[in-house]
Amino acid sequence: MNGAYVSGLGMWTPGFRDVESWAADAPDAAITAPVADLLPVPLRRRVTPLTCMAADVATQAAREAGADLAATPIVLGSAYGEVATAVAMMSSFREAEGLPSPTRFHNSVHNTALAYLSIATGNRGFSTALAAGAATPAAALVEAWALLAERGGEVLLVFVDEPPPAPFAPANPYPAAAAALHLAFTPGPTTKALLSGLRRAAAAPCTPLVGGLHHHPCAGAFALVAAIARRARGAVSLGPFDAGGWEIHVEPAGDA
Amino acid sequence: MRDHPSQRAYPLTAYAAGNCLGRTTDEIVRALSAGASALRPCPLQLPFDTACGVFPGVLEPLPLSLAAYDSRLSRIALAVLDGLAGAVDRAIRRWGRDRVGVVVGTSTGGILESERAERAHAESGVLPPTFNFDRQHAFHGILEVIRLRTGAGGPACVISTACSSSGKVLGSARRMMAAGLADAVIAGGVDSLCHTTLRGFASLQALSTRACRPFSAERDGTSIGEGGAFLLLERGGDAAVRLLGVGESSDAHHMSHPHPEGLGARLAMEEALRQAGLEPGAVDHVNAHGTGTPASDVAEAKAIAAVVGTRTPVTSTKGYSGHLLGAAGATEAVFAALSIEHAFVPESLGAAPVDPLITVDVCLRRRQGRLTAVLSNSLAFGGSNVSVLLGGTA
Numbered sequence: 001m002n003g004a005y006v007s008g009l010g011m012w013t014p015g016f017r018d019v020e021s022w023a024a025d026a027p028d029a030a031i032t033a034p035v036a037d038l039l040p041v042p043l044r045r046r047v048t049p050l051t052c053m054a055a056d057v058a059t060q061a062a063r064e065a066g067a068d069l070a071a072t073p074i075v076l077g078s079a080y081g082e083v084a085t086a087v088a089m090m091s092s093f094r095e096a097e098g099l100p101s102p103t104r105f106h107n108s109v110h111n112t113a114l115a116y117l118s119i120a121t122g123n124r125g126f127s128t129a130l131a132a133g134a135a136t137p138a139a140a141l142v143e144a145w146a147l148l149a150e151r152g153g154e155v156l157l158v159f160v161d162e163p164p165p166a167p168f169a170p171a172n173p174y175p176a177a178a179a180a181l182h183l184a185f186t187p188g189p190t191t192k193a194l195l196s197g198l199r200r201a202a203a204a205p206c207t208p209l210v211g212g213l214h215h216h217p218c219a220g221a222f223a224l225v226a227a228i229a230r231r232a233r234g235a236v237s238l239g240p241f242d243a244g245g246w247e248i249h250v251e252p253a254g255d256a
Numbered sequence: 257m258r259d260h261p262s263q264r265a266y267p268l269t270a271y272a273a274g275n276c277l278g279r280t281t282d283e284i285v286r287a288l289s290a291g292a293s294a295l296r297p298c299p300l301q302l303p304f305d306t307a308c309g310v311f312p313g314v315l316e317p318l319p320l321s322l323a324a325y326d327s328r329l330s331r332i333a334l335a336v337l338d339g340l341a342g343a344v345d346r347a348i349r350r351w352g353r354d355r356v357g358v359v360v361g362t363s364t365g366g367i368l369e370s371e372r373a374e375r376a377h378a379e380s381g382v383l384p385p386t387f388n389f390d391r392q393h394a395f396h397g398i399l400e401v402i403r404l405r406t407g408a409g410g411p412a413c414v415i416s417t418a419c420s421s422s423g424k425v426l427g428s429a430r431r432m433m434a435a436g437l438a439d440a441v442i443a444g445g446v447d448s449l450c451h452t453t454l455r456g457f458a459s460l461q462a463l464s465t466r467a468c469r470p471f472s473a474e475r476d477g478t479s480i481g482e483g484g485a486f487l488l489l490e491r492g493g494d495a496a497v498r499l500l501g502v503g504e505s506s507d508a509h510h511m512s513h514p515h516p517e518g519l520g521a522r523l524a525m526e527e528a529l530r531q532a533g534l535e536p537g538a539v540d541h542v543n544a545h546g547t548g549t550p551a552s553d554v555a556e557a558k559a560i561a562a563v564v565g566t567r568t569p570v571t572s573t574k575g576y577s578g579h580l581l582g583a584a585g586a587t588e589a590v591f592a593a594l595s596i597e598h599a600f601v602p603e604s605l606g607a608a609p610v611d612p613l614i615t616v617d618v619c620l621r622r623r624q625g626r627l628t629a630v631l632s633n634s635l636a637f638g639g640s641n642v643s644v645l646l647g648g649t650a
Contacts (some may be wrong), residue, residue: 001435032647043445068456073577078311079394079395079396080394080395081395081416086364086367086452087370087374089377089452089456090370090371090451090452091374091378091453092455093371093375093451093455093562094374094375094378096301096303097303098303098455099303099455099458099459100452100455100456100458100459101459102456102459102512103511105452105455105456105459105460106460106511106512106637106638107511108452108456109363109416109418109636109637109638110363110395110416110417111416111417111418111636111637111638111640112511112638114417114506114510114638114640115506115511115637115638115639115640116638118507118508118638119509119510119511119639121508122508123506123508124505124507124508124519124520124523125505126504126505126506126507127504127506127640128415128417128424128427128428128504129415129416129417129555130296130414130415130428131394131395131396131399131413131414131524131596132395132396132399132412132413132414133390133394133395133396133399133400134396135396135412135413136413138410138411139412140413141414142411142413142432142437143413143431145430145435145437146431146432146434146435146437147431149431149434149435149436150431150434150435153355164389167374167377167383168370168374168383168389168393170372170601200354200536204486247632251415
């Protein structure tokens with residue numbers, strides 16, 4: 001496979017509702033919760049903040065690409081998944097008779113967001129949820145790349161992480177944030193860039209990212225979204241940024 | 257058609273599993289042949305009675321160089337990986353370390369260590385001094401320790417989709433090789449007993465108090481087990497068993513209940529057969545997900561009947577080992593590989609009397625005979641389904 005065409009992007013982190021506002025560093029203090037309109041109201045009441053972020057960015061990227069979420073394969077990359085829900089359950093284990101709530105338990109799995117997206121859209125096709133720490137963006141791109149090579153068509157990449165809560169909070173704090181990229185085997189009317197040359201690379205520092213996202217485990221994915229949004233050309237480091245990193249080449253559409 | 261990347265068959269050049277049935281595949285095949293369950297009362301302090309599959313023997317602490325990654329999970333993983341060490345070393349010499357990938361399934365990673373640390377923090381106000389969340393609990397901790405132990409330096413990730421995790425690793429491994437991103441992949445799964453899953457499944461009223469009895473009219477829930485399994489897939493090589501296809505689908509139905517007709521499971525089995533270019537009639541055994549919960553066994557049996565009919569012998573091995581959750585897919589792929597190599601279908605332990613709503617041919621007595629194609633299903637929370645198709649050498 002020569003490359004993958006990016007035809008839609010999505011982004012959410014507190015203060016930024018979409019890629020445009022984030023790339024322009026134009027924060028809005030009123031943006032405190034993602035828009036999860038994709039999920040029917042009865043589902044929305046039961047889902048987690050992480051799932052709402054995933055639903056928001058998936059909707060943005062699919063809308064821009066004109067993709068049908070009921071038929072698009074999804075690869076979810078998240079280093080820690082539903083870690084806030086999993087840790088919230090633990091206090092109940094300190095009580096001898098303690099059991100978690102059934103909803104909290106089934107919402108604690110790594111594929112929770114995929115499940116709710118699939119239920120909300122009726123998508124019975126392929127989806128997967130993966131993790132690889134700071135290599136999560138590269139690992140998700142490897143999976144998406146292999147899926148496109150095998151099947152052609154399209155794939156929606158969704159990246160989402162929230163910081164682990166106390167007492168497991170990270171040494172370098174970062175905000176909850178999510179991004180999505182719609183990738184296709186062939187170019188379309190909204191194609192923004194061509195990705196190619198996914199490969200191992202020497203360690204390179206992450207460029208500073210708006211919203212303090214350079215400590216986020218999916219920093220490499222945000223760096224890629226930022227490069228595509230500003231129509232940059234060249235190699236983008238996907239992380240890990242300390243050692244053993246990955247990079248991908250970005251070519252803006254229309255420049256090829 | 258065979259030359260299309262998605263229809264390539266990859267040899268399983270080595271595989272190993274460890275769980276309550278034994279620490280080696282030799283011990284496991286003896287237990288499966290003998291129809292002997294190894295489920296026993298759960299050793300964790302829980303507010304209810306349940307049977308569990310406990311990894312047998314002493315789990316040695318990790319060597320000093322890997323001590324920061326020490327957890328029950330990593331001890332199980334490395335104990336099982338030892339059974340694969342020679343084959344992995346050969347694969348790394350043959351293909352080069354950066355061409356050997358690692359894909360590992362787990363549902364909860366090393367969460368048992370965080371459960372202990374959280375309790376200590378609540379009592380003393382501080383986390384234990386040696387506790388390291390990223391190395392002992394987070395998914396990248398187990399991934400890193402497996403890469404360090406094996407020396408594999410190719411693409412690596414954890415797949416975590418609850419109980420289908422380590423069936424789906426075989427799909428990711430297969431695609432990674434088909435796309436030319438790796439020439440060999442160590443694919444497997446590992447999970448340990450922990451409060452999160454045991455108390456969680458209890459909250460869903462999904463646990464039996466005794467050894468689970470999948471497909472039985474008298475079934476009343478599942479049993480949880482712990483363990484690990486790893487399979488080495490290579491682009492070429494001699495092997496008695498090959499990976500023919502991996503179907504992955506979603507139910508789009510409910511977070512914790514299966515689609516009542518098993519629609520997602522059916523789609524996964526059909527996709528695995530399509531990838532292999534095989535007709536359903538070629539399947540001569542199904543290792544079912546078969547957890548022993550009332551609704552899911554009926555739904556899965558309907559799906560199996562719809563795909564392969566009602567004459568193919570179906571076994572759930574949960575009555576032997578319990579449900580290994582994120583390790584179930586890889587573990588049962590190993591069970592299926594053992595069935596092919598040793599030419600037998602294990603008894604579906606505890607199934608008699610079979611529920612009259614289940615119309616597939618549940619295997620009530622061990623059957624001897626050559627197997628050419630075996631499906632192994634894993635069906636998960638959130639409606640994540642995988643069906644792995646293994647075949648003997650033609």
